Amino acid sequence: MFGHDHTNRNFSALSSIDRSNVARLRPAWMFQTGITGYFQAQPVMVDGTLYLSTTQNNVAALDAKSGRVLWTYTHKARTEKIFGPPSNRGVAVSGGLVFQATMDGRVIALDAKTGKVVWDHEAVRPEEGESETASGLAQQLGGKPVQGSSRLGFKMPPLVADGLVIVGVSGAGYGLHVEDEKGGLDGGSVVGIEGGYGRRGWLAAYDAKTGAERWRWYVTKADGWEGDFVETTADGVPLHRDVAAEKAAAPANREAWRVGGGSLWMTPAFDPELGLIYLGTGNPAPQNFGLSRPGDNLYTMSLVALDVKTGSLRWYYQQVPHDEWGYDVASPPFLLDLPGKDGAVKAVASASKTGWIYVHDRATGRLIERSAPLIAQKNLFAPPTAEGTVVAPGPLGAVSWPPTAYDAGSGLAYAQVRHGATTYTVKTVPGGPGRPEIRYTETGEAKGEPSFSTLTAVDLAKGGGIAWSVKSASRLAGGTLATAGGLVFSGEEDGHLDAHDVGTGAILWRFQCGAGISGPAITYSLDGKQYVAVAAGGSSYTKASGFGTGDALVVFALPD
Template sequence: MFRIKLALMTALLTWSTVSLAKDIEWPIYGGDIYHHRHSPAIQVDPVNVRALRPAWTFDSGISAAFQATPVVVDGVMYLSLPYNHVVALDATNGKQLWRYEHQLVADHQSCCGPANRGVAVADGKVFMGTIDARLIALDADDGSVIWDRDVVGENRGIQEETDGIGEQFGEATGTSGVGINMAPVIYDGKVIIGITGVGYGLHLDAPDADAPLGAVVGIAGEYGRMGFLAAFDMNNGKKVWQFDTIRHKNWQGEFTAVTEDGVNLPRDIATEKATLADHQDAWRYGGGSAWSTPVIDKHTGILHFGTGNPSPQMEGSSRPGDNLYTSSLLAVDASTGAYRWHYQQVPHDNWGYDVASPPVLFNITVNGQPVPAIGQAGKTGWFYVHDRRNGRFLYKSEAFVPQHNMFTLPTQDGNLLYPGVLGGANWSPVALDENKRRVYIAAVHWPVEYKLHERPAADGKPAQKYSSMAPVDAKQSYGLLTAINIDTGKIVWQHQSDNPLIGGVLSTEGGLVFTGEGKGELMAFDADNGEKLWAGKTQAGVNAPPITYQIDGKQYIAVAAGGNKLFGYPTGQKLQVWALP
């Protein structure tokens, strides 16, 4: 018996040593093919995490919104920088191996700032979508351009003049301007990516230069264009298929008044139907940006992704109907782009409730039967769960942020509601630990005022009504990191942070959960109870997803610290990396 116990102990020790010593990569945007952002690394744990120290820092030289997820393959870190520059770094010390400098097209107008959310690496190539709507393949060895494709051509949307509107809030910083923010995904020799900026709306600066977003404004009319997701041959960039995120026929849908998950929508269905004939071409400008990297079920070949709000944003009078497939979770065939199913979280969305956070795949048991599931953390403040084979709605979680006056329409006096256009869960990816049966969500609580306005007739221009959604005093905002049981939808624990959480989450087999704060720190929590165990200071806001990887027996934690002007967080230009001494 003693020999058997000794043998078992030796085997366990050997397994643990191998686990601690083997290299662990972060090969794709979501960490693994399921988008779990959960690493098997166990070297850093709740006992020793307080000993984390800076290992190395990379200075990008560009002080701007830095949202990228680094990719680590064969000891090399590939990192997209703001404005679509790319670097390859030695992942053990940050030494730059090569740098690609991107040249934006001369007439480019960005809708959403300089941020890029990452690259994809495969077959000796590095693939990146750009804010000027190009898809580029670089040589992974030296960063030279292999091919460069314009994804959208000349149709980049229709602009609306802002005279008389911006004066009430500040200068306009975003309109319709087609680009690409997501990291690509690779499948069966194809690079798959979607476009953003197609849902027309104005992002207006606050009068105070150091303050966050002043307002988002929606104006009725035929502005913007339809979005799409497309696949390109990874060898030459030739388009293989395209799926438009706007349904061409019957985009008005069924005029849904109550969603399958039980939300009553304040819609005047009779008026919408009466005005339908006047807006027959509204679908051509329908919006539906594709913000987040799709996840592909490798067993079925089905690709899942979320879509943005309809266009124009927050103003539904010129787009009667459900506006399919906007503000939806969609499934298409990854080989052909053929439609499989969709679930529209918010039909006829008037609140900017994009399906922005990337979906995640996992398995659950329903009525004693195993079910392949897909989950998505909504701007609405619920984690939605579906049968990923057919999109059947299974449940939504307890609300992970406070909810008040949701789905109410704007008034001239203004309605206070939350969550609003900022979320809930914004674009931040979740982390999911199937062993602990938990999903970890970083979210925003920031009340907004939803108002109706009228621009008076002047200079030959008619009077025009429009709506605005403006964040209230930042002192009323905060962040919530939430652990939710994926079998029941119940909240296990929550941690409230001083600032709204925007960036993303990492979990590890070592029992830790990491996320960043806009005031300038990366935080580590005990995965079991949410206790804050450690914080690493950064020189700017941490508003990007952290990752971890292991080389030569040493585990590293890395995150981009570039701040976020939209939320009023200090900007910077560094990637910071920590490890145990």
């Protein structure tokens, strides 16, 4: 499954490829999907077969030793109106079935031996999130095309647990975006337009044998989503909120939770002993603009624990109440046993866009520790203004959706960290006959601020200090893989896959894969031979940065 197992640690106990021989690593075989771009999936290996989902939700089963194609599944989307680019981040394999959640809102089970469809459940129609006012807004915002209007679909690899296939929707928390002449986002992005443009995010569980829905949990809280109008985060950081203004606006916005956002980006972790799953939730809607959604906006921007059998809430920890910066809890949580005075504490960790790694008691949600800052934070939680407010980190993180690897032996977590700042500017477009005034927050890269990536090791076993941090040549993407061979594999958007020494961060090997790396690598062993596999296809970010897109799964091994 995604993340290797239910702990989501992205750690492998394989050690045949190690610090002493990794420099000899060479391509063993390659598989080209035939569809270029947005290749973010992590492959899954089961019983000698690699299962790989591609952009546009096609699936291939490959002989993991030779790359020979065993079968392929070609997905036929029911609508072209999807959320974002046609990316997919992986499948899950269990009980002879391959499970995939698709961009057009379906959850599908394929026979693992043949690729034939066993069941196909339509969970949501993307057009349910379509805004009826996009064309009018386009005219009012300068006549440019408007896109990104909260269409609903799936990005995450499914979690299979307790006989259930568990997935959550993306696209719920967006406002409207204005395209430039090249089809990109004009001036960064125009988001957070005041009004009901979001949708209500949710996580659902489906019977693994039949596809029937068993339970559904909604991110936005119907009764009391305003919360307590807190003035600091739960760990004591000031939020700089105008609570009086929010409370004054609350009576007119009692129903804001109905379009309150809360996308779910990545696969939950699962503790079978406690019967709990752990997931991160996304930003409230409208994005980056909070006047029409007063209050804390529960349970967006939170690490959440749910009962796996019923979907009922056990506990939550809201990292950013009333978010106005896009700090989704996007990176998949991972489980660990943290040393304590009275023995090991069963814990769950969340690497955040705000620049910290939070570690909680798995059973209660109690915050055990918060790591040292992973970046130089600037004006954290300062609200957007008409003059423009520079805040670091911006909406892409510190740590975004790519997974963080964790080595239980050393207690180190390895995170790809983006260092950079964003300018948040409140804009007003005058109304006219039959048109209301429009207010929104525009985001753009802060000029003159440093922008780079690091691979950073955090010692969670000893209080969360930074063990080491190394700067990369280009932006890091896709997440990390740690192994018992003393290696951390990390991909770059310029196409390099790097192997770092776990003790120092030094690069011991790197290979140019021909297209940006935007998905996590895996490693597996067959007949005593260890392999490393990674998708090289790029993403919207790699394309915008001038690096190419591709369609290849590249598999490496040591020469015989």
